[in-house]
Amino acid sequence: xxxxxxxTPALRDHVLSVAVELLPEVGVAxxxxxxxxxxxxxxxxxxxxxxxxxxxxxxxxxxxxxRALHRRLTTLADTDDPRADLxxxxxxxxxxxxxxxxxxxxxxxxxxxxxxxxxxxxxxxxSVRLFIVERVRRCIDAGLIRGDETDVAHVLVSLIxxxxxxxxxxxxxxxxxxxxxxxxxxxNAVLDGLH
Numbered sequence: 001x002x003x004x005x006x007x008t009p010a011l012r013d014h015v016l017s018v019a020v021e022l023l024p025e026v027g028v029a030x031x032x033x034x035x036x037x038x039x040x041x042x043x044x045x046x047x048x049x050x051x052x053x054x055x056x057x058x059x060x061x062x063x064x065x066x067r068a069l070h071r072r073l074t075t076l077a078d079t080d081d082p083r084a085d086l087x088x089x090x091x092x093x094x095x096x097x098x099x100x101x102x103x104x105x106x107x108x109x110x111x112x113x114x115x116x117x118x119x120x121x122x123x124x125x126x127s128v129r130l131f132i133v134e135r136v137r138r139c140i141d142a143g144l145i146r147g148d149e150t151d152v153a154h155v156l157v158s159l160i161x162x163x164x165x166x167x168x169x170x171x172x173x174x175x176x177x178x179x180x181x182x183x184x185x186x187x188n189a190v191l192d193g194l195h
Contacts (some may be wrong), residue, residue, distance in 0.1 A: 012050045013039045016060050020068075023061065023102045033057060058106065065100070066106040070127045072096050082138035083191060084146075089135055090160050090187050097164035108161055132157060145194035159190055180187060 018040040023031055033054045037044040040057040051057040068099040072092055078084055118152075136156065137149040145152065163186055166172040 007046055007049045011040075011042065011046065014049060015042060015047055015057075016064060019057060019061050020064050020103065024100070026120050027102055028105060030181070031058075060162065061103070062106055065103045066125050066128055068100070068103070069093070069096050073128065073131050075154065078110070078138070082135065082142050085158070086135050086191065087187055088140055089132065090156065090183075092159075093160045094167070097161065098168060102169045104161075120187070127152065129157075144160075145191060147188060147194050154192060156187075 017035045017037060019031075022036060022039050026035060033047050034044050036057065037047045038049070047057060051060060072095075073089060076085065076088055076092060094173070133149050133153045136152045137147070139145045140149055140152075162170065163183055167183075169181055172182055
């Protein structure tokens, strides 16, 4: 297959898709513009034209990560039990991080020195943040927890990301049962403490 020569939106979407798929294969250390171009069957200059530089490509991977997380979270339907919904949200968020450790690292840890998030990147996480804040607000409105919904959402997200990082590093336990038990303990302790 010959290399694509036109810098089209379709090529841009293809390169981004390849970059997201390549990240878990090569990890942060092996993620280079040249490798992405190779896998996308295009040229490195084409990638630079489409994304500006490696930082621009990483920026789009960052955005795509939050779009994917938002899509995953929106599969959750509200029930008549807002607290159970919040616990299920924590589980979905956990699975996303567990299934996408390298992408999550780009989203939450900023492992690339040439990528410094700015206001647009902070806003990219906005749809995820609003989704979580709304679920927290339902718990507050139902009298199940107290506090400011934004503060509670930040605490919950920080807890989820920290536990997921520990789980991915193998520091949360050696068996699925022990890891799951510690997750339930942590999430329920936070929610119980807010009642």
